[in-house]
Amino acid sequence: MEFKAVKNLRMKVQSETGQLHVSVPLNTSYATIERFVGSHTVWIDRQLEKNALHPKVARITDAELLVEAQQLAEYWQERLEVSASRIRLRKMKTRWGVCNINTRIITINSELKKYPERCLEYVIVHELAHLRVAAHKKEFWSVVESVLPDYKLFRAMLK
Ligand SMILES: [Zn+2]
Structure with a gap:
């Protein structure tokens, strides 16, 4: 999670690492972040699954x-x-x-x-x-x- 000068809460699953990244506007409370992430669990699961099923980047030579x-x-x-x-x-x-x-x-x-x-x-x-x-x-x-x-x-x- 990263607090940034962004307008809206944003989530992204990084395709190389499968890690979930959350960009959060500077003045957002933890309660709001938790609510946002909590309401997107289905989306998160789907992204992680998609990433696991269709990796694109070689991890080694x-x-x-x-x-x-x-x-x-x-x-x-x-x-x-x-x-x-x-x-x-x-x-x-x-x-x-x-x-x-x-x-x-x-x-x-x-x-x-x-x-x-x-x-x-x-x-x-x-x-x-x-x-x-x-x-x-x-x-x-x-x-x-x-x-x-x-x-x-x-x-x-x-x-
Ligand atoms: Zn066989």
Whole structure:
């Protein structure tokens, strides 16, 4: 919150950080601010949701994303008792990740740099889980859920 020489109370959700910014005219009482924010909770929720679902700004570079993906893969390979031969990045139009079960190469969509790290973690777990169960059948989702009980949240963010 920032007291400023503005005419009206204004709220904005910053798209990079997801933070709520409130600009308040200098002579506004806290009671008024509270009432204003309180009457806009639905709007705030909607903005935060929109921001979480449609991030636009990359939080890291491709090189950093690759390092992050490789570190996550290292951790999750051990936990899932599988081993990929290589983790690589590619900009893809329709998929967040691809696992070639013959070569055991996992390809990660570089667009994931615009999403929270936990989304990348979900994609890594998902692709590694394919080394255990190839198809998207019930056993596959059980493997994913057994290590990431809240995976549906991150899957929904990537829709
Ligand atoms: Zn899959």
